[in-house]
Amino acid sequence: MKIGILISGRGSNMVALVDAAKSDEIPDSEVVVVISDNPDAAGLSKARDRGVEALVIERKGRSREDHDLEIVSALREREVDLVCLAGYMRLLSPEFVNAFPARIVNIHPSLLPSFPGLDAQQQAIDQGVKISGCTVHVVDEFLDNGAIIVQQAVEVRDDDSAETLAARILDREHIAYVEAVKKIASGRLRIEGSRTVFSG
Numbered sequence: 001m002k003i004g005i006l007i008s009g010r011g012s013n014m015v016a017l018v019d020a021a022k023s024d025e026i027p028d029s030e031v032v033v034v035i036s037d038n039p040d041a042a043g044l045s046k047a048r049d050r051g052v053e054a055l056v057i058e059r060k061g062r063s064r065e066d067h068d069l070e071i072v073s074a075l076r077e078r079e080v081d082l083v084c085l086a087g088y089m090r091l092l093s094p095e096f097v098n099a100f101p102a103r104i105v106n107i108h109p110s111l112l113p114s115f116p117g118l119d120a121q122q123q124a125i126d127q128g129v130k131i132s133g134c135t136v137h138v139v140d141e142f143l144d145n146g147a148i149i150v151q152q153a154v155e156v157r158d159d160d161s162a163e164t165l166a167a168r169i170l171d172r173e174h175i176a177y178v179e180a181v182k183k184i185a186s187g188r189l190r191i192e193g194s195r196t197v198f199s200g
């Protein structure tokens with residue numbers, strides 16, 4: 001399975017996936033390209049250090065559709081089977097989503113459907129929930145929507161800041177994302193309506 005990863009920043013989830021594919025923890029898979037919309041993304045050099053092609057495709061005042069179509073053609077040229085969003089901070093256009101039907105996944109730092117959108121960890125603290133976590137889900141054209149593949153929970157402590165909670169969740173993100181991509185690579189994950197079902 002050829003994987004393409006989209007990032008906008010640090011790229012720690014991308015690194016977790018690249019390393020898991022290289023070590024065969026995710027069998028028969030390879031990350032063939034990392035694409036960032038942000039030329040300053042720290043993840044770009046982390047990908048190159050691991051021998052993975054890393055491209056910058058900026059929006060540069062274009063429409064979302066034109067920007068997305070350039071990314072789609074870069075992914076298609078490399079025959080990508082699965083697109084993983086890993087801290088990619090843009091909403092995909094329907095054109096992008098339809099180009100890879102049910103083959104785009106995202107990780108979000110909350111237990112969806114709670115706290116979609118920006119600042120999910122601060123939203124959790126403001127709401128006073130005692131448990132939060134992360135979600136890996138199939139991407140559709142709506143923000144942080146789509147069938148859930150894996151979730152992992154963490155406790156929210158009374159003295160947490162958004163930063164301390166984000167760090168605790170991030171540790172789990174790296175594990176959850178690898179688990180989700182392993183499930184997809186196994187060919188035993190199917191989508192049934194709004195759910196995914198794994199016949200493991």
Ligand code: GAR
Pocket residue numbers: 007008009010011012013014043086087088089107108109117118120144170173
């Ligand atoms: C992660 O916490 C990820 O869940 C979040 O951005 C961070 C990226 O970290 N994504 C979103 O909030 C998307 N809605 P990383 O660049 O180190 O993987």
